[in-house]
């Protein structure tokens with residue numbers, strides 16, 4: 001794991017957006033289309049704001065989420081909603097986006113339906129992850145129902161996850177998909193998450209799922 005410290009969150013957002021735009025451009029030099037997986041949650045909004053203005057051939061970029069909460073796309077908890085409002089705008093509006101939420105299906109049914117399509121886009125060209133202070137990444141939550149299956153070496157591309165105490169179900173890219181990405185970035189803010197990412201490196205993967213994908217990842221941190 002490589003750690004880059006930034007003076008503040010604004011600088012991080014601009015620098016990381018530039019770095020990712022450069023990686024996508026590079027990948028586009030040798031591929032007709034490239035795949036880019038991104039996190040939801042509260043952290044990545046400002047990165048998306050900068051990245052959406054990047055001058056690259058967005059029409060050849062296939063964007064997907066690392067995970068989704070099982071809510072309709074207009075729900076305030078929807079990660080797709082965040083993407084549509086903050087990333088898939090401006091120049092980036094031309095990108096192709098594969099939503100994971102399918103109305104009328106359970107997260108398990110959608111995982112089965114969409115996994116072959118996601119598989120055809122692997123390996124991910126660029127992966128941006130977020131993390132919770134509990135060391136979950138994407139929707140790989142410690143102790144969750146479905147975690148063992150999603151962490152298995154032969155897991156499908158997408159897996160359903162249910163977290164005790166959360167009334168909203170989830171769907172997540174499996175550990176295999178995250179680990180296999182050509183370029184991996186993790187963005188975290190604050191001292192609590194920084195301590196968590198350090199600690200995760202010496203814990204079993206089921207206890208600290210982020211630890212399983214830190215190999216060859218660059219961690220971008222701001223206070």
Ligand SMILES: O=C1O[C@H](COP(=O)(O)O)[C@@H](O)[C@H](O)[C@H]1O
Pocket residue numbers: 038039040041042043044066067068069079129130131132133137138139
């Ligand atoms: O629930 C989620 O949490 C993580 C971390 O979110 P943050 O609000 O602490 O940045 C996020 O990466 C994931 O995509 C999301 O579904």
